[in-house]
Amino acid sequence: MAEVRLEGVSKRFGRTQAIAELDLRVQDGEFLVLLGPTGAGKTTTLRLVAGLEGPDAGRVWMGGRDITAAPPSTRDVAFVFQQYSLYPHLSVYDNLAFPLRSPARRVPEDQIRARVGEIARLLHLEGKLDSRATQLSGGQMQRVGIGRALVRRPAIYLMDEPLSSLDAKLRAEMRVELKRIQRELGATILYVTHDQTEAMTMASRIGVLDGGRLVQLGSPREIYQDPVNIHVATRLGSPSVNLVPRALFPAVRVPEETVTIGVRTEHVRIRKSANGAAVGRVRWVEHLGDRSHLHVTVADTDVITLADPHADLAVGDEVAIEMLSPLFFDARGERVRRS
Amino acid sequence: MAEIRVENLRKSFGEFLAVRGSTFTVPDGDFFCLLGPSGCGKTTTLRMIAGLELPTSGRILLGGEDVTFKQASQRDIAFVFQLFALYPHMNVRANISYPLKSQGTPREEVRQRVEEAARILRITHLLDRSVSGLSSGDRQRVALGRAIVRKPLAFMLDEPLGALDAEFRELMCGELRALHDRLKATTVYVTHDQLEAMSMADTIALMNDGLLEQLGPPQEIYDRPASVFVADFVGSPPMNFIPFRGRLTPGDRSVRIGDAAVAVPEAREGTPEADLLLGARPEHVQLSAGSELRASVVDAEYLGTTQIVTVTTAQGATLKARISSEVPVSPGEHTGLTFRPEKLSVFEKRSGRVLRSALHQEAARG
Numbered sequence: 249m250a251e252v253r254l255e256g257v258s259k260r261f262g263r264t265q266a267i268a269e270l271d272l273r274v275q276d277g278e279f280l281v282l283l284g285p286t287g288a289g290k291t292t293t294l295r296l297v298a299g300l301e302g303p304d305a306g307r308v309w310m311g312g313r314d315i316t317a318a319p320p321s322t323r324d325v326a327f328v329f330q331q332y333s334l335y336p337h338l339s340v341y342d343n344l345a346f347p348l349r350s351p352a353r354r355v356p357e358d359q360i361r362a363r364v365g366e367i368a369r370l371l372h373l374e375g376k377l378d379s380r381a382t383q384l385s386g387g388q389m390q391r392v393g394i395g396r397a398l399v400r401r402p403a404i405y406l407m408d409e410p411l412s413s414l415d416a417k418l419r420a421e422m423r424v425e426l427k428r429i430q431r432e433l434g435a436t437i438l439y440v441t442h443d444q445t446e447a448m449t450m451a452s453r454i455g456v457l458d459g460g461r462l463v464q465l466g467s468p469r470e471i472y473q474d475p476v477n478i479h480v481a482t483r484l485g486s487p488s489v490n491l492v493p494r495a496l497f498p499a500v501r502v503p504e505e506t507v508t509i510g511v512r513t514e515h516v517r518i519r520k521s522a523n524g525a526a527v528g529r530v531r532w533v534e535h536l537g538d539r540s541h542l543h544v545t546v547a548d549t550d551v552i553t554l555a556d557p558h559a560d561l562a563v564g565d566e567v568a569i570e571m572l573s574p575l576f577f578d579a580r581g582e583r584v585r586r587s
Numbered sequence: 588m589a590e591i592r593v594e595n596l597r598k599s600f601g602e603f604l605a606v607r608g609s610t611f612t613v614p615d616g617d618f619f620c621l622l623g624p625s626g627c628g629k630t631t632t633l634r635m636i637a638g639l640e641l642p643t644s645g646r647i648l649l650g651g652e653d654v655t656f657k658q659a660s661q662r663d664i665a666f667v668f669q670l671f672a673l674y675p676h677m678n679v680r681a682n683i684s685y686p687l688k689s690q691g692t693p694r695e696e697v698r699q700r701v702e703e704a705a706r707i708l709r710i711t712h713l714l715d716r717s718v719s720g721l722s723s724g725d726r727q728r729v730a731l732g733r734a735i736v737r738k739p740l741a742f743m744l745d746e747p748l749g750a751l752d753a754e755f756r757e758l759m760c761g762e763l764r765a766l767h768d769r770l771k772a773t774t775v776y777v778t779h780d781q782l783e784a785m786s787m788a789d790t791i792a793l794m795n796d797g798l799l800e801q802l803g804p805p806q807e808i809y810d811r812p813a814s815v816f817v818a819d820f821v822g823s824p825p826m827n828f829i830p831f832r833g834r835l836t837p838g839d840r841s842v843r844i845g846d847a848a849v850a851v852p853e854a855r856e857g858t859p860e861a862d863l864l865l866g867a868r869p870e871h872v873q874l875s876a877g878s879e880l881r882a883s884v885v886d887a888e889y890l891g892t893t894q895i896v897t898v899t900t901a902q903g904a905t906l907k908a909r910i911s912s913e914v915p916v917s918p919g920e921h922t923g924l925t926f927r928p929e930k931l932s933v934f935e936k937r938s939g940r941v942l943r944s945a946l947h948q949e950a951a952r953g
Contacts, residue, residue, distance in 0.1 A: 420824065424886045424897055431918065443753070449888035449895075468889045469912075485891055487757065514892040532764055534786040537809035537822045538870040538909060541786075543761075554892070557806055 250311030250324075250403040251276045252297060252438065257306030259292055259460075266292040268460040270306070274404065274438050275452075279430050282440040283447040283483060284457035290440035293457075294406045297438060299323045310403055321352070324403040328410045332393025334381040341377040344368065344395050367395045370429050387418040391425075398429065407439040411446065423449050444484050448472070456480050478581035481510050487541060489575070490516065490551050497527075497569075502576050503584045510575035516553035517570040518544060520561065530565045544569065589650030589740040589773055590615045591636060596645035598631050605631040607797040608645070613741075613790070616771045618764070620784040623794035624820070630745055632794070633777045637743045638662045650740055665734035667744045673718045673729055679705075680714040683732040690737075704736040707769060723751060724759060731766070741773040748783065760786050781821045785809065793817055809868075811947050812932065815939040818866050824895060826866045827906040828934070834860040835933065835942060842933065845902055847879035850928035856943040862936035869895065871927040872908035874916070878923025882906070887916040898924065 252274040259267040267289045274280045282290045295301040297308060299320035307316045315323055326347070334343050344364045348355040355363075368374045371391045376384065381392065390410065397405055411419045411426075427450045430437055441447055447454045448468045455465045456479070464476045468484075475481035481489045489510045494502060497509060518528075528546040540557045543550050544567060551569065555561065576584040591613040598606040606628040613619040621629040634640040636647055638659030647655045654662050665686075673682050683704055687697045705711045708728045713721065718729060727747060734742055747763075748756045764787045767774055778784055784791050785805045793800045793808065793816075801813040812818035818826040831844045839854040842865060849865065874884075874896065882898040885905070894912040899905050906924070910916075933942045941947050 416823075423888065427886060428918075445890070448890055472889075472891050512891070532768065534761075534764070535805040535809065536782070537785055537806070538868060540806075557809075 250436065251309075252311075252404050252436070253309040254293070254296070255307045255309065257293075257296060257303045257308065259289075259296060259301060259303050265460050267296070267303075270460070270462055272455060272462060272465070274436060276436055277434050279427065279435075279437045279439065279450055279452045280455060281447040281451035281453075282438070282455045282457055283442070283444065284440075285442055287459075288457040289460040290442075290457055291408055292460075294327070294408055294438065294440055297323075297404070298325050298327055298406055326397035326400050326402040326405050328394055328397045328405065328407040330409045330412055332390050332410075332413075334389060334392055334396075336380070336382045338381060339377065340368075340373060340379050340381060340384070340392055343381055343392055344373075344377075344399055347396055347400050363399050367398050370398070370432065371395050371425070387414055387422070390414055390422070394426070398433070398435075404436045404438060407437060409441050409443075410439075412441070412443070419446075426450060444486065448484060456483055475575065476583050478508065478510065478577050481575060481577075485512055487513060487552050489513075491577075492546070492549050492551060496546055496549055497571070500571060500574065502574075503586055505578040505584050506576040507579045508577040508581070509571070510577060511551075511571045511573070513541065513552050513554040515572040515574070516544075516551060517572060518542065518553050518555070518561070518567040519570075521566050521568040527569050528567055530561055530563050530567060533561070533563060590648075591619075591741060591773060591775065592646075592648040593632070593636065594646040594648075596632065596635060596647065597643045598628070598635060598640065599643050604797050606635070606642075609792075609794075609799050611792055611799065611802055613773055613775060615773055618767050618774045618776065618787055618789045620788035620791045621775065621777045621794060622779070622781060622784040622788075622791050622820075623800075624779055626796075627794040628797040629777045629779075629794050633743050633745055633775055636775060637664050637666050639666070663740045665737050665739040665742050667730055667734050667742065667747050673726060673733075675719050678715055678717050679710065679721075679729050679732075682718055682729055683714075683736050686733055686737050700736050700738075701732075704732045707735065707766065708732050724755060727751070727759065728762075731763075735766075735770065735772075739772075741775065744774065744776045746778055747776075748780075749778075756780075756783070763787060782823065785821065791821075793820065795820075810930075811941075812866070813941055813947075815864060815866070815934050818932065818934075818941075822868060824869050824907045824909075826868050826932075827872065827904075828864040828866055829900070829902075829904050829906070830862065830864055830936065832860065833863055834858060835863075844880060845900075849880065849926060849931075851931045851933060852929055852945040852947075854933075854942065854944050855948070858935065858942060863942075864934040864936050866932040866934055866941075867906070867926050868930065869907045869909040871930040872906060872910075873925045873927075874898075874908060874910060874914070874922045875925045876922055878925045880924045882922055882924050884916055884918055884920040884922060886918055898922070900924070 254270050254272045257267055257270045284290050296303055307314055345360050348360045368377055373391055411422050451468055454468055454471050456463045458479050464480045472484045489512050492509050494506050494509055528544040530542055531545045532543040534541040540555050542553045542555045578584050594610050596606055596609045621632055623629045635642050683701045684697050705714055710728050748759050760783055788805055791805055791808050792802045795816050801808055801817050809821055833842055835854045836857045837854050841848045841850045881901045885897040885899055888895040889912055893909050896908045896916050
């Protein structure tokens with residue numbers, strides 16, 4: 249395992265600036281997740297580290313060595329793609345052993361056996377080693393796909409949305425699995441996704457990408473609690489943070505430049521108003537089971553709050569709203585901090 | 588608008604029984620979700636209500652009128668499919684107008700109603716655009732426009748959001764519910780996604796293997812699941828089940844799991860010694876160092892306000908707890924588990940049926 253560093257890396261495809269002056273350091277043993285929508289530059293970043301693309305500017309370092317110009321085959325990386333492509337005519341064992349049998353590596357068979365056995369145990373595939381790849385379920389196939397990367401001990405694992413083709417239940421299981429495996433192996437992983445839950449639950453640190461730029465880098469907690477701008481604030485949290493015009497709550501004291509107030513659903517406190525102190529009316533109660541989302545209409549804006557499912561509030565009730573820990577943003581969407 | 592009544596509805600395809608006798612009423616103006624895994628018979632039920640399939644036996648009443656053997660075109664129902672089939676060579680206005688034009692509605696009225704539908708769906712600015720360039724959300728809005736422009740007695744929607752990604756689905760759920768609140772039209776909505784059903788429905792009918800497992804408002808189904816199937820299908824993460832062997836006598840207020848006595852809602856129904864399951868929702872599981880029910884932490888998943896902590900008990904059961912993200916938890920840590928007693932359910936393992944208790948007052952379905 250080793251540290252990987254991108255330094256001022258830019259990449260352009262025709263007229264599209266895919267990556268712009270990206271500085272990023274993936275620490276040894278870290279699970280770093282790049283989060284962003286389609287076109288943010290996530291996959292390009294992975295491909296630059298793998299050597300499948302060359303940067304227009306900047307340098308790529310791996311374990312202190314400049315690999316900017318090194319061909320992909322000489323880079324010590326393992327890539328897991330979104331679409332696992334297994335060899336259908338081979339058994340699970342042979343699929344897992346395949347990367348170790350490459351002529352470039354020449355690993356003795358007894359070592360291969362030990363390594364495949366260990367990875368099969370980690371991925372709970374021990375009972376399936378003799379099965380053909382085609383006899384597996386989707387989740388098992390994806391685990392074999394991941395296992396084929398894990399049998400090697402590269403400096404870094406590069407993973408491109410490896411869970412996105414799985415159904416919700418399996419995805420939830422694999423999130424826990426993948427994090428456990430990463431911890432047990434002490435692996436360094438650079439993982440890209442557009443799924444905020446994957447980023448929040450697995451990452452040591454999250455890098456939020458927008459339009460080829462790294463907007464913020466930090467632990468899931470830091471990114472969630474202390475976003476640098478509106479883009480980052482809306483990337484994490486479900487439902488997304490409430491963004492309301494400053495004028496909607498004239499009584500709230502805000503820094504002067506504030507144009508938009510952001511407040512997370514769990515920081516909106518509401519109570520039934522008795523004496524005409526109402527600022528909003530409950531439009532809809534959305535049940536989640538463990539909690540409810542109350543959609544409250546204030547003037548023409550919908551404010552979503554998190555409430556106890558058994559709270560005594562119903563559609564049509566007039567309510568007063570209190571905001572705890574509001575976030576303030578200026579006209580450009582940048583965070584304004586209280587001085 | 589109208590009430591829909593379904594009586595003893597059955598449908599077989601050759602040997603296969605798709606629907607095994609459903610009876611339910613969709614009240615006038617209700618947002619009614621048929622929920623269940625694929626193959627449970629939900630879409631077949633919807634298609635029978637719409638007249639796209641004929642039932643093997645049973646009756647369907649629409650606004651009090653028996654429509655069981657009427658053709659789809661005579662039922663005054665609008666159907667929205669999962670894959671919104673728009674006419675690619677027509678623009679948005681022509682697509683929305685189509686059902687009215689084919690009915691021979693006068694031109695001036697068509698224009699007015701199309702514009703009204705577009706206003707409700709907030710797609711007025713798209714009316715003269717070609718449908719081929721539209722985003723998937725806008726295409727779905729156009730498909731909805733084509734349904735609402737007819738002002739039918741009821742809407743049937745078959746997984747209309749199935750093709751959209753998660754974030755967008757959430758947004759469309761909000762829009763669909765807001766649309767329903769404006770139109771107040773009786774709506775039957777089919778989905779396999781429990782979150783869609785929980786967030787939008789007034790009433791959920793949860794189906795399994797051709798049978799109606801449970802019918803009720805979302806919170807009721809969540810709080811008082813009639814069976815293991817329901818408890819497992821609804822909620823994310825789903826309910827935890829802790830297997831144990833024991834017997835219950837009416838009036839009992841606790842069960843024994845390993846060495847620990849776990850308080851439960853007062854039993855209203857007894858059982859001789861049998862394999863049972865204690866059911867606890869993740870938010871009703873707490874970590875408590877002092878508890879006799881021992882467990883070790885496997886993982887903690889940060890979700891903003893809450894975190895999901897996965898633990899394994901000394902007996903080998905895996906559980907998930909939803910607790911505040913302020914509580915520091917690390918993998919490998921040893922801890923104990925406690926539960927919110929008034930929220931727990933006890934199920935018979937063999938049948939999956941919930942045992943009646945102070946929480947589950949009414950007789951559970953067999």
